[in-house]
Amino acid sequence: MRFARTGGLLAALLASTIAGRAADEPTLTIATVNNGDMIIMQKLSPKFEKDTGIKLNWVVLEENVLRQRMTTDIATKGGQFDIMTIGAYETPIWAKQGWLMSLDDLGQGYDYKDLIPQVKDGLSLDGKMYAAPFYAESSFTYYRKDLFDKAGITMPEKPTYTQIAEYADKITDKKNGIYGICLRGKPGWGENMAFLGTAVNAFGGEWFDMKWQPQLTTQPWKDAITWYLDVMKKDGPPGPTANGFNENQALFASGKCGMWIDATSGAGRVYDPKQSQVADKIAFTASPVTDKDPKASGWFWSWNLAIPTSTKKAEAAKKFVAWATSKDYVKLVGESEGWVAAPPGTRLSTYDSPEYKKAAPFAPTVLKAIETTDPKHPTVNPVPYTGVQFVAIPEFQAIGTNVGQDISAALAGQDTADAALKKGQATTERTMKQAGYPK
Incomplete structure (x- = not known):
């Protein structure tokens, strides 16, 4: 006891x-x-x-x-x-x-x-x-190879933005709930502007010139944003201003999108049959380019x-x-x-x-995209900043989000591309002046 x-x-x-x-x-x-x-x-x-x-x-x-x-x-x-x-x-x-x-x-x-x-x-x-x-x-282009085969299209190794728009139009089948392309529309410097920043780079544009003067009303910005608005309104899904990375990933994985240009990190999920209905129907290639800058494709x-x-x-x-x-x-x-x-x-x-x-058969493509992206030289013209889809200054978080909201409003039909960019130019100029640029 x-x-x-x-x-x-x-x-x-x-x-x-x-x-x-x-x-x-x-x-x-x-x-x-x-x-x-x-x-x-x-x-x-x-x-x-x-x-x-x-x-x-x-x-x-x-x-x-x-x-x-x-x-x-x-x-x-x-x-x-x-x-x-x-x-x-x-x-x-x-x-x-x-x-x-x-x-x-x-x-x-x-x-x-x-x-x-x-x-x-x-x-x-x-x-x-x-x-x-x-x-x-980095980023690259996801696409449905079954839809491409059906339309008689062959995806090139480095598609151009012009080709992407053409392909989106050919594979769109709204009667059956298939949209030619899904791109980020949710406003934010790390949401819609992540994609659009790289598009502007490819079209030959930049956020600032060497004197830190904002460049949002230049022709490359107008070309990139006009391309984006046109293709999204014609061949994108409904309600795109609510769609960021996660939402578009879900749309693509459920078979609703023919193409999706976004982060390479999503490949593991859309290629996984447990998470994707189209895992056996997809392929990958580089992010789009233009003749102005065939190297400015993906982000980092x-x-x-x-x-x-x-x-x-x-x-x-x-x-x-x-x-x-x-x-x-x-x-x-x-x-x-x-x-x-x-x-x-x-x-x-x-x-x-x-x-x-x-x-992960996409692994070599992902590694190459990461290793070949150069944040120190992100644009066609010389710039005073580093960063591919962002500008590495503290003020950019507010700038990118404000511009993202302006472009999202244009996507919703509330503004034109020119009007959105003029607003973005004005707020960016004001922010940079208050921050004391050039420094």
Whole structure:
């Protein structure tokens, strides 16, 4: 009887000790975007919690809302988030402000040399990395090869914007709910302007000249936006101003779109028969070009995990960032979700993996698109900025969103292309003047 009581006491003490240790482990609040790869990260994170005892509190938001919340929090040092999912645009700007922790100490097993150099360089400032790449992307053209075969069309290796418009018209079948093309229409610098920024580059335009004078009323901008409005109104789906990356991905995967020009990161989902009704009917080629600039085709972007300097849980946060962006995590996704779903564009070892090569026939095209995109030389004419589908200055977030809203209004039939661009020119000139450009 005495032994039983003693055993019970020891068990109680042990349980109390374990509970105390669990209570000592911090809870991390993570802000992330509601894209498919991040949903998988959240799904697999219980393994991290079990292995480390660290608890995770997820704040999953639509892209525009996420950016607004994070920008406000980090600029005011609010400390609401311990880990933030941020883009290639924010990383060097916020690092320069001293808002992000350096991530050069994620452990010996992290293998920094395995990171694709172009991606790592875009997240670095003065030789230090300030965000860890979760997935990276360029853009390319998705298309339904069955619809092309039916229409007697052969997609070239580098289609032009003129050809894309012609193809969209030939494969549109609105009676059967098939639209020739789906493009982003939701307003935002990272939504409709991500695509339109690269289109303007291809048409020979730029956001600013070498004197930082806005160029939105120049002919290349008019040509690019007119092309976009014409093809979307003629061959695009209804209600396009509500469609961003996720919405168009769903339309394409359900067989509603004949073509879709967007992020290469979507390939893993539309090629997955568990998520796509047309997985066996699709093919990929480069983003469109023009005669003015046959190289200005895709964009360059990465979603990354960063730690704000306002966190009080830096060590625990670094453990999670190291876990979620490691080679082992890529392998975990491949084995649990299928290799076609592995996070793309960040690690060289992913593209050397036999399993990934077999599951993702688009992988070489994606890697080539990422490696050949040059953020330092994004346009035909010389420009004072870096960034392909964005301008790497703090003011661009507001500028791009305002212009995106103007063009979205034109897409909805509330304005003409010229009127939208004149409004965008005026607000951009005002913003740049208030910011003291040229500097």
